Amino acid sequence: MVTKLKKYQKPILVCINKVDLVSDDDDCSSVSVNAPSRAIQTVQKWRALLPEAFAILPACAAHGPNDAGVVTLRSILLANNPDADVPAAIQGLGRPVPGMFAGDRTVITNVEAREILPVGQPLYGSDFFTDRTDRFCASELIRETLFERLGKELPYCCEVRIETFDESKRYLE
Numbered sequence: 001m002v003t004k005l006k007k008y009q010k011p012i013l014v015c016i017n018k019v020d021l022v023s024d025d026d027d028c029s030s031v032s033v034n035a036p037s038r039a040i041q042t043v044q045k046w047r048a049l050l051p052e053a054f055a056i057l058p059a060c061a062a063h064g065p066n067d068a069g070v071v072t073l074r075s076i077l078l079a080n081n082p083d084a085d086v087p088a089a090i091q092g093l094g095r096p097v098p099g100m101f102a103g104d105r106t107v108i109t110n111v112e113a114r115e116i117l118p119v120g121q122p123l124y125g126s127d128f129f130t131d132r133t134d135r136f137c138a139s140e141l142i143r144e145t146l147f148e149r150l151g152k153e154l155p156y157c158c159e160v161r162i163e164t165f166d167e168s169k170r171y172l173e
Contacts, residue, residue: 002049011054011116014046015073017061040097047099054116055101055108058093068092079113086113135165 005012046056055076059069068089075089087107090096096106130137139160146154 014053014056016058043097043099076113079110086110
């Protein structure tokens, strides 16, 4: 995978997930939020593998959408949004880690983040919600509710099968 990425002529954004799971006995394949030296080692490892990467961000998606790494990733990817504040999101990560950004930078601007994102025509119309069926969306809502209510008691690979789906009253007002 790294070999293919090195040949890729587009900006690369690396997000290292599960940074909360590393311990001092682990190898440097992820980052420890409580051990800055581990973060430095991991970012430097990825920087050595992908020296041209635009950014290398530590994150913990399990902490939810407000995790500093997730917020920074979202800010970079949504830099075209006028409300995006990439430098503030990066500041939320805490102490700058050397090598987190290409060159010797410790922060990137909204303008720099916008430059890596291609601007083009929307793939779908503004009223287009999904390419999935209503039945699929209903099964995913049920599945999501089960995960929220049962937590770790439910295997991640569970599936919801809807046997009947009545759409007869769908368009009535």
